[in-house]
Amino acid sequence: MKLSDLxxxxxxxxxxxxxxxxxxxxxxxxxxxxxxxxxTVIRHAPMGDPLQIEVRGVSIAVRESIAAAIEVECGQ
Structure with missing residues (x-):
């Protein structure tokens, strides 16, 4: 699954x-x-790009095209 799909x-x-x-x-x-x-995906921007994600306690924004290239294994 891609990060952008979460x-x-x-x-x-x-x-x-x-x-x-x-x-x-x-x-x-x-x-x-x-x-x-x-x-963890925090939110998507209103137009879908970028995504706000949290990694190791830090919140960062990632473009949709970059998130689509990051393969993740889904889990809650």
Missing amino acids: QPGQSGQVVALNGLSVEVRKKLMVMGVLPATRV
């Missing part, structure tokens, strides 16, 4: 960061979006 309040564990440039992968990793890390 609804507000749902969480998942990052499995893979596929199809992203090296620069974007590095930025995500610095912000704590790493494989085996739990992320």
Whole structure:
């Protein structure tokens, strides 16, 4: 399942960061979006882009196109 498919309040564990440039992968990793890390979707912006997610206690905004490249394993 993709991170962009999760609804507000749902969480998942990052499995893979596929199809992203090296620069974007590095930025995500610095912000704590790493494989085996739990992320929670807080909300979607009114027009759908970006998403507000919480990872390791920090809230960040991620573009829809980037969230669609992050593979997660769904879980509550």
